[in-house]
Amino acid sequence: MALLATLGSSPVATIAAIAVWGVALGAALTMLQAASARAAGSAMEIAQSLLVTMLNAGMAAGPLLGGALYATQGAGPLPWTSLGLFAAVLALAALTGRTAFPATTGDDASASSTTPQDQQADPLVSTSRTTG
Incomplete structure (x- = not known):
């Protein structure tokens, strides 16, 4: 979304944003699943079910928030809201990375x-x- 906000609405920018998003999502989910299973040890099944539950909750909350924002303010703030949420997640990951998944x-x-x-x-x- 931030890429679309900075480059405009050209078809090339749209395709580039979708490609970057797809590659990043595919890699991140695989690494997150392996890291959570490894960190959980003998409770791997519970960790995996919680991971899937949280991913599904996120997939439900994203469109809910985006739809509410679009309905009240239009499309303008969507990329910037998405960038802000992404920055918050990066900050959280930086603060908890070593404790969330011990080496x-x-x-x-x-x-x-x-x-x-x-x-x-x-x-x-x-x-x-x-x-x-």
Whole structure:
């Protein structure tokens, strides 16, 4: 939306904004799902269900807020409101990034466990690598 606000309403700007949004969303959701599952440990199923619930709530709240804003003030403030919300999310991520998804220890950053038996039970750990 911010890209559209700065570049205007040309078809090229629209296509560029959609492409950037699609790539960013696809990458972010995959990383968020893996990080939340890794951080949750044995409560992975609960973490994944909460993640899906929050994503769906966000997908419902976005159009609700956008529709209310459009109905009361028109399309003008939509890109700037979206940019403001994005900035707030970036600030929240910067403040909570290290505590929301704690870093793992050891040589293999993707491994959340240290024994081969634990690694076989952990679907997020590659079985081709071992920790030493």
